[in-house]
Amino acid sequence: MPFAASSLLRAALAGLILAGLLPGSARAEASTPLLPPEPPTCTEAPDPALTLGFSSTPGRPLPADVTGRVDFYAAVYGENGQALRDVRLGDVDALHPLASAFKPLVVQAALQDVDAGRLTLNTLLETTPGRRSIEGYPAGKNSVEKLGRRALVNSDNTASDILHLAAGTERVARAVHAASPCTSVLHTTKALWGTQSGLLPNVLRPGRDAAAYAAAPFEDRLPTSLALNRAAQGLMGPQVEAALDVYFHGPTYDPALELAVQNVSTPRAYAGLLARTLPGAALGRATRGLFRAWLSDSCCKPKAPTLKTGFWGAKAGSGWRLLTLTGVVELPGGQTLAYAYLNDRSDTLESEDMERQIPALVRWLDGTLADLARGR
Structure with missing residues (x-):
């Protein structure tokens, strides 16, 4: 019997869940605040903006249909993994669902x-x-x-x-x-x-x-x-x-x-982790090649990016009221650019509708990352 359920089965299951009749299901509990109104933050290292005195904000506005909590961080990392310059929007140390x-x-x-x-x-x-x-x-x-x-x-x-x-x-x-x-x-x-x-x-x-x-x-x-x-x-x-x-x-x-x-994760922590992960440095030659090829084919990046790069690995995610766009770009000269765009609590609800924002956001990313790579 195939695992796929018909729409009728999904509707029946939903009714049973509402009634509390499926094993493991529970009747809805009273809604209570689960976490403080302000989402928690997390910091792994001193902010480079404080130690080196640099940081910038995107030079272009987000697409008009983006709503909710948006935090974004991108940085150019040196070979030692330290951020050389960055661009940020919102609270880059705020925790978000990935x-x-x-x-x-x-x-x-x-x-x-x-x-x-x-x-x-x-x-x-x-x-x-x-x-x-x-x-x-x-x-x-x-x-x-x-x-x-x-x-x-x-x-x-x-x-x-x-x-x-x-x-x-x-x-x-x-x-x-x-x-x-x-x-x-x-x-x-x-x-x-x-x-x-x-x-x-x-x-x-x-x-x-x-x-x-x-x-x-x-x-x-x-x-x-x-x-x-x-x-x-x-x-x-x-x-x-x-x-x-x-x-x-x-x-x-x-x-x-x-x-x-x-x-x-947080935008700043996750960008740093991806800078160390997506190039495949922790993998062998054969597995690294596959990993990079899959990330190159993954969503979402420009078809003809402004940035000149031999590798742009990306991974997106979407859900109810949330959208995430993350990735790594290898720049000429051995530097790595990594970014994390994390948006939750959007006024847009369904994941399919959130994904309709991706083309405009990819254009925004392309311009913003190109500016960062050029040191603007």
Whole structure:
């Protein structure tokens, strides 16, 4: 029986979730503030604007249809990884949900397993009901190479989750935390959406436990995150999709919950992490070539960029009221330019509508990054 659910099945599942009749579902709790009104911030190192006395703001306005909380950071990094000059908009140390922009970190971990001999590019990993996430998915057994490409180029949630589970969610979480303490990649896509929609109350109740979970130190959060990742494998993909529809359109929706259960970072921390990650320096020759090729084909960047570059790797993400655009550009002379555009709490709701903003934003990015590269 194919895993794909018809629209009638999704509607039926939504009704059962509302009624609290599906295993793991919970009746909506009273909506309470989960986090302070001002989103929390995180800083990993002294601000280069303070130590070197430089910084700039974009010389062009954002597209007119962009609303909500927008924070943006881009910097040119030297070979030592230090920012040489930057451009910023909003609070570059404010935490944001990353949406699918975290997936390169998962794919890198899987490719490191290939380099270490724990996996091969031809290792077949199966899409089981427990591993299947929301939306489209690769049926049957697929190679690590195919899953890596799908996770980045197609932003496939199931492909990302299968690789995430194969690499080990604890290992990925610890590696990311060690590389960037302000970046948190604790959850598979199925776990974060299952938690956000209230399907895993035996592990974490969104209306009661989220604030404490979000504020806890990394080592205290880790056991709960591992339990969420395990419990999420007991959910069906269509069940999670239906629950999300109910949650996003219902009275208990709270954008603050995204900071508690989604994978998060700040614009400045994430740009710095990507500058060290997307070029593929931590990978072997063969896996590095694949990683860079997939990122080159990923969304979203200009078809004919103003910047002269041999490599522009990108990864975007979208969701309910949020859009993320991230990437790395290698400049002539050995410098690296990295950026993170993080927008949440938009007046635009559906992810498909958020994605319609991408063409105008890519043009804005192209001009803004070109100005930064030229030192303007």
